[in-house]
Amino acid sequence: MNVALEALTAELAPQFGERWITNPSRLETFAYAEGHHAKLIPALVVQPETTEEVCILMAATHRHGVPVVALGAGTSLEGNASPVELGLTVDFSRMDRVLEVSAEDMLCVVQPGVTRVALNTELRTTGLFFPLDPGANATIGGMIATRASGTNAVRYGTMRETVLALKVVLPDGTLIQTGSRARKSAAGYDLTHLFTGSEGTLGLVVEATLRLHGIPEHVLAGSFTFDTIEGAVSTVINTIQLGVAVARMELLDPAAIRACNVYSHLDLPELPTLFIELHGSEAIIEDQRATIEAIGRDLGGRDFAMSTDADERNRLFRARHDALPAARASRPGAVVWSTDVCVPISRLTDAIAGAHAAIEEAGLTAPIVGHVGDGNFHVLFVLDPAKPEEWERAGRVNDSLVNHALSVDGTCTGEHGIGLGKRQALVREHGDAAVDLMRTIKRAIDPDGRLNPGKVFELTPATAKDDHG
Template sequence: MNAPSELPFRVEPREVPAAMIDALKARFGERCSTALAVREQHGRDESPFDVRPPDAVVFCESTEEVAAAVALADRYAVPVIPFGVGSSLEGHLLAVQGGISIDVSRMNRVLQVNPEDLTVMLEPGVTREQLNREIRDTGLFFPIDPGANASLGGMAATRASGTNAVRYGTMRENVLGLTVVTASGEVIRTGTRAKKSSAGYDLTRLMVGSEGTLGVITEITLKLYPIPEAISAAVVVFDRIESAVNTTIQMIQLGLPIARCELLDVNAVRAVNRHDKLNLREGPMLLMEFHGSEAGVKEQAEMAQQIARENGGEDFQWATTPEERTRLWTARHRAYFAGLQMKPGCRTVTTDTCVPISRLTECISQAVADAEDAGLQYYIVGHVGDGNFHIAYLIDPAQPQERETAERLNDQLVHRALAMEGTCTGEHGIGLHKQGFLVDEAGSGAVEMMRTLKRALDPKNILNPGKIFTL
């Protein structure tokens, strides 16, 4: 097993010529930084890996500037790694072969809102919370909400989802078009504002989830949705985690149009109580939310309550005001950082399996038993409405055996999920951490096809090299 500072494969760093740094500084001035503090900030994410920082950071402010930076990287065959807000969990933004970090956080403008068409065009540095603040007056919202306040460029690149995916889908279903800078510095546009198209290869879907390995996303066109007439959220506690998961399965199988259905195990509830000063009963818990008309929401809530009670659910708490709902969901979105406080100084190895809904109870139960037997501190949160859940194993970076135990547990969990016809990653992506699992899941032939696409579109292997697979 690898210590936290090690990578799962051998790395050959590439030299960044001084002439390229000089050219970048001539083009970008103070917005090209080689300061160690800036480079270190852009050389670390929430993954358990520690690697050398990039050689320079370029703060781009337009598509044209990204194209100029990538064209220079192409000339010198130097890696470029896109950077949004640094919240990825699988090592996506780490400069494993050195190179240049392209920070797009200053590309944070909402460019065009089309309320009549339910679409918006924006730059990649716009975060999900910023977008919803800026479009609030239109009566529309964007529902995809991973735990962090991630940038929408990063969310598209990793095919992210979140708590609303059970009703509204993931980034795959909600990206209509992109502007992308290719490996040669050329600017291309994929898709349109139309809801569907049969025009040629689906380049938009090719780029969504490509983790910056096929192009740098500089504009995104997204679907929007009307803010529901009525919204009601509920918290229900169970004695056993299996009962909570069975409740979810039954609701989904009955076709109940639930908008959100989140699982927190007792450890996660304890952590968010402490972190957000809540007084939730500490037991396995479902957080649910219902969207629709007043009558529809009432009917959905009553049916969900009946199913939960049949499975032993109790202590229902309803949150109908915006303030109450915000407090609950803010606590859920902060669960990752709340969990870190359970073991000060720790880092996490975070799982991301997703299985067919009928196998979810079995998968979670076995994962809990394995974690308890191993004696490693952990907590569980999950978007269980679509079969996706996360176990965060808390490890001490100074204790290599804890990392080894966490990786062993993760390996067992992933292979169990694959045996159930699930996936090694429901939303976080492959990055550095799950490359071996990708071969197990997709097969060597499919991965080689991916490599063929990568070589064709990025012949010098400069776009976020070392991610998803190695060449």
């Protein structure tokens, strides 16, 4: 532990007691993350319980010059919350309360450590729900940090549309509030959405006001298998272009189905498969179901099975959410590098077909899954950590995915964020001038670069390229 960390510990450890963690065996538990990046054990971890404590922490780290990383559930995939310097990790697991639910305004106020599942459990008697579902049981703070979305985004949007207001502690300990409960505002700069997606590099979110939605009257869900990936994706495109208000439209390729069958004990045909969910009145969803089936049959659709049974629906989408651990389990000892891109819906067929061709040419195992209703898909490279040549080939495929997405005016990441893994891709997407403007904003708010250092971009241009840009 260096001098700054020792001074910080001497000042704050008595106040936080057992919540100030320095024991090496306990610290190791905070190095876990879902992503493939190297994991550094934090030098210190603290578990605040109130906004006031976060302000005290940030003021003290400001005085001592200590780097700070915010941690939620550790489910990020691009090293977004992994420390790269010895510093303080702020674990928000104890700030996990739902502070208010306003059914009349269809909103709630929560602390950042609340998970999406816990929030919906709290809301179960209100007739409302929080629809964003990235798969993992992520915290709200983490979802705000990466501007997350997930399987329901095609109908309900992303965190960008969901966050109405924030309370944020700045690097020097100052507490600010952004936004309001109003559904729209023209009052000044949009600070709420500056912090939403900033990956903890500008401030620590300590409270969020979120938009909620009414629980649908009826839910119909099921699967639709296809002879070809092109047929499945074309069904998605035509469905969206016709204005069918699907809630979820997920694609799993044969490799993903194979892994999920084994891991989740299913017997789905090993074919390109759409997982579909519809929300609305009984008449509306029956009309939508018939439309999707008619579109798909013309494009090589095979088995089409839909059900209103909640257990069957949960079983099906649990398998979809288990795609990452299923891919990992398909090759003992493997590490999964999960990457994502997002393209305009009209370019989705070419993007996924190109990804399949690149994976096959590289001789890699890499299931494809995607929130294809909004043009976002993921490639799960299943790699041997002892074979660097596999990682090199995966890096080339990843570059080709990003380059194709950018060539059709898409983005290098639809929901994972930049973190450590896509810093160079960010420059390719936005250009030097735009990324320099991001650096200017960062320096204005965090001039010492203490908040989540090394993430999103290097503070000084072109200082170091990451391994898997």
